[in-house]
Amino acid sequence: MAFAPKFNITPKINKALVEIERVRGFLDAVKLKDDWIADMQKKALILESHHSTHIEGTALSLEQAKSILEGGKVKGVNRDDERELLNYKKAMDFISKYLGKDDPVSEGIVRELHKILVKGVRGENADPGNYRKIQNYVVNSRTREVVYTPPGPLDVPHLMREFTEWVSKAEDVSPILVAGIAQFQFVHIHPFIDGNGRTARLLSTLILYKTGYDFKRLFTISEYYDKDRPSYYQAIQTVRKNNMDMTTWIEYFVDGLRSQMTEIQAKGEQLIKQDSQFQKIKKIGLNKRQEKAVKHLIIKSTLSVNEYQSVASCIRRTAQRDLEELVEKKVIKIVAKSATDPTKHYVLL
Numbered sequence: 001m002a003f004a005p006k007f008n009i010t011p012k013i014n015k016a017l018v019e020i021e022r023v024r025g026f027l028d029a030v031k032l033k034d035d036w037i038a039d040m041q042k043k044a045l046i047l048e049s050h051h052s053t054h055i056e057g058t059a060l061s062l063e064q065a066k067s068i069l070e071g072g073k074v075k076g077v078n079r080d081d082e083r084e085l086l087n088y089k090k091a092m093d094f095i096s097k098y099l100g101k102d103d104p105v106s107e108g109i110v111r112e113l114h115k116i117l118v119k120g121v122r123g124e125n126a127d128p129g130n131y132r133k134i135q136n137y138v139v140n141s142r143t144r145e146v147v148y149t150p151p152g153p154l155d156v157p158h159l160m161r162e163f164t165e166w167v168s169k170a171e172d173v174s175p176i177l178v179a180g181i182a183q184f185q186f187v188h189i190h191p192f193i194d195g196n197g198r199t200a201r202l203l204s205t206l207i208l209y210k211t212g213y214d215f216k217r218l219f220t221i222s223e224y225y226d227k228d229r230p231s232y233y234q235a236i237q238t239v240r241k242n243n244m245d246m247t248t249w250i251e252y253f254v255d256g257l258r259s260q261m262t263e264i265q266a267k268g269e270q271l272i273k274q275d276s277q278f279q280k281i282k283k284i285g286l287n288k289r290q291e292k293a294v295k296h297l298i299i300k301s302t303l304s305v306n307e308y309q310s311v312a313s314c315i316r317r318t319a320q321r322d323l324e325e326l327v328e329k330k331v332i333k334i335v336a337k338s339a340t341d342p343t344k345h346y347v348l349l
Helices: 009-029 034-055 061-070 079-096 107-118 122-126 153-169 175-189 196-210 221-227 227-239 247-282 288-300 306-311 316-328
Strands: 146-150 331-334 345-349
Touching: 009 034, 009 122, 009 175, 009 247, 034 061, 034 079, 034 196, 034 221, 034 247, 061 079, 079 107, 079 196, 079 247, 107 122, 146 227, 153 175, 153 331, 175 196, 175 247, 196 221, 221 227, 221 247, 227 247, 227 316, 247 288, 288 306, 288 316, 316 331
Parallel strands: none
Antiparallel strands: 331 345
16 A cells, blocks of 8 residues: 555644744845855754754764864764764765756665665665665663564565655645655655664755755754754654654744754844944955954854864964054054953954
8 A cells, every 4th residue: 555644734834844944034035244154054954963863862962063073083982983974974974965956756766875874884884775674673771671572574664665755745734744754654664774864854855955945054953953862763663653643743844944944044043133234344454364263253253262272273373463454554453451361352442
């Protein structure tokens, strides 16, 4: 029997969809500088990669994840955790290639996503990119109690075929709802031995990317799930408790996306103000290093000589000279209790 998800469009779902569309319109209309957008996208990629892998048990802190994704070497971390994080970033890069494309969401794409995610890590034993040939189980990580038994391995191929066919043909359903339904159904089938949760969240994001709901790649839906994992798991379980009716899960999914959109709009409005402030200061006449430093000050409020060196990639003497010029031009001022104050820093005037 063909896959036919059961759900109702409730007032809560409708309200969230309206708010999501409003923010989508805001992002399409707003004029944000490319470098500001690139910075926000970079931060969003770090957050999504960290939180999605954290949900599955990696022990990395956000700061450790940031350092690793920026090419740093972090001592004392589990190398499987590190590899899972880097793999997730590669998978995000992979789905970014499908932005706005009409290609159907095929089983081949799903398999490739899984292969990227589990290559060289714990899931390597799970036959990357191939459907499982054994029974698997979802267990409570704390009590080790089995909370869900997925379909048998012989059922996986036809269930995945029917599922991906539905995703590709669901033209009369909002892409946002398709993304939410796809995330649940994939987890429900649990087609791989390991990496199903991560693959499901990436698949959901892929569907949004393909259908024009990429929101400039600024949303981090896994952050919403990771902040309250019990609610995330409970929302998934409600479908099975409600005779496979997905309404409650979809309400949870769209509300999470709505909450992300509200945050993105607030950040966008803040960036517009910050860029306006930067353009006024820029007219005074700044070199490229000073422009980077002023942007840092607008966002962070304070700047030390050491931070200037890091932001502008220059030696200390150059940093001191640039800062003196900015003081003379009345762009910034010195904050220090004395000439030798070790906490000496600069703020915008």
